[in-house]
Amino acid sequence: MQPDLELVHIRKGESFAAWMHGYPFRTVRWHYHPEYEIHLIAATSGKFYIGDFIGDFEPGQLIMTGPNLPQNWISDVQSDEIVPARSLVIQFAENFIEDACATMPEMDVIRPLLDRSHRGLLFDDGTSAAVRPLMEQLIEARGLKRLSLFWQVLDTLAQAPEPEVLASLSYELDLSDIDASGVNRAIAYLREHLTEPVGEGELADIVGQSASAFSRAFKRHTGTTLVRYKNQLRIDLACQLLLDSEEIKVAEICYEVGFSNLSNFNRHFLKLKGMSPSQFRTTFAANGALAMAD
Known part of the structure; x- marks a missing residue:
């Protein structure tokens, strides 16, 4: 695999x-x-x-x-x-x-x-x-x-x-096959442009596939659509930033991770995490501190 x-x-x-x-x-x-x-x-x-x-x-x-x-x-x-x-x-x-x-x-x-x-x-x-x-x-x-x-x-x-x-002397990851995978090439591109408005058509062109073929391949590989996948990555990144420093305002994080407005960011965050960004920061920080103390 x-x-x-x-x-x-x-x-x-x-x-x-x-x-x-x-x-x-x-x-x-x-x-x-x-x-x-x-x-x-x-x-x-x-x-x-x-x-x-x-x-x-x-x-x-x-x-x-x-x-x-x-x-x-x-x-x-x-x-x-x-x-x-x-x-x-x-x-x-x-x-x-x-x-x-x-x-x-x-x-x-x-x-x-x-x-x-x-x-x-x-x-x-x-x-x-x-x-x-x-x-x-x-x-x-x-x-x-x-x-x-x-x-x-x-x-x-x-x-x-x-x-x-740990790994044996003979073990070596064959990156040629991975790089040839359209979805992984697309994910690599997202890696560099996560906060930019990258669309499905642009990624399909990069990997040399039609938009419909790329869409099907992407969903098979990730289990979700590009839009949902990108939003998930951005929200995951927002979670990391929320925990990095209490001094960073939620509005600043919203724009830093690539959302165009705060209400859209809050809506996606609530949908994926079950709470608001500020609630996540407070709750997770408290739980994390308790776990670290244990």
């Missing part, structure tokens, strides 16, 4: 993404992305998949993956159970870290870490315990403090006892 491309949003004015998500969540599927990822399980147990590796996870598991390495974590919970804070995540682009390595000689110490992460790295409990408070602070931090914590996380991982390498 070919993995889906995940859209990783790195906000303007920031070098990397750092966030927390619950369960269920849109990224809980067999997926890949071009960014490096540091993933720490805060709650639940279950089964995880990294490349051709399959294993069991529990709270405290810390894994780093390199670009385009397929992955998934499936929690063993009741079908109607909602976990407010399951995973702490840091994601950063390859060009960002390569540019840093090229300009700062001190960065050479993390080069082996970056190289080995292409097969997925599982760290020991001691490293996880050291990294978790740094990631928790990082999610809330701003400015230079944010950068300082990011480098501390990488330095801790680079100095950790030998991590377990």
Whole structure:
């Protein structure tokens, strides 16, 4: 089964993404992305998949993956159970870290870490315990403090006892087949233009299909229409921004994620999340703080 491309949003004015998500969540599927990822399980147990590796996870598991390495974590919970804070995540682009390595000689110490992460790295409990408070602070931090914590996380991982390498030496994702998939090419384009008014006809032209053929293929692949899929992605992005900072006004987030008016944004948010954006911010933040304390 070919993995889906995940859209990783790195906000303007920031070098990397750092966030927390619950369960269920849109990224809980067999997926890949071009960014490096540091993933720490805060709650639940279950089964995880990294490349051709399959294993069991529990709270405290810390894994780093390199670009385009397929992955998934499936929690063993009741079908109607909602976990407010399951995973702490840091994601950063390859060009960002390569540019840093090229300009700062001190960065050479993390080069082996970056190289080995292409097969997925599982760290020991001691490293996880050291990294978790740094990631928790990082999610809330701003400015230079944010950068300082990011480098501390990488330095801790680079100095950790030998991590377990997960995917086999022979495993390699065949991106040629994925890139040839019309829907994944369309999703890749959406990745770069999520907040712009991209229509079905434009995407159909990009992948060389008729509008009707693309529409059918897109619905088979995603289980929904392009309009609903795009609105879902934008609302998911809005949720991330709502939790990033209480200082960002709801109206600012509305326009930043691509909605043209506040009433339309509020209507879609209520439909998809069952509450208003302000209620989501208050409720989820309270639940998340409680879960983190547990």
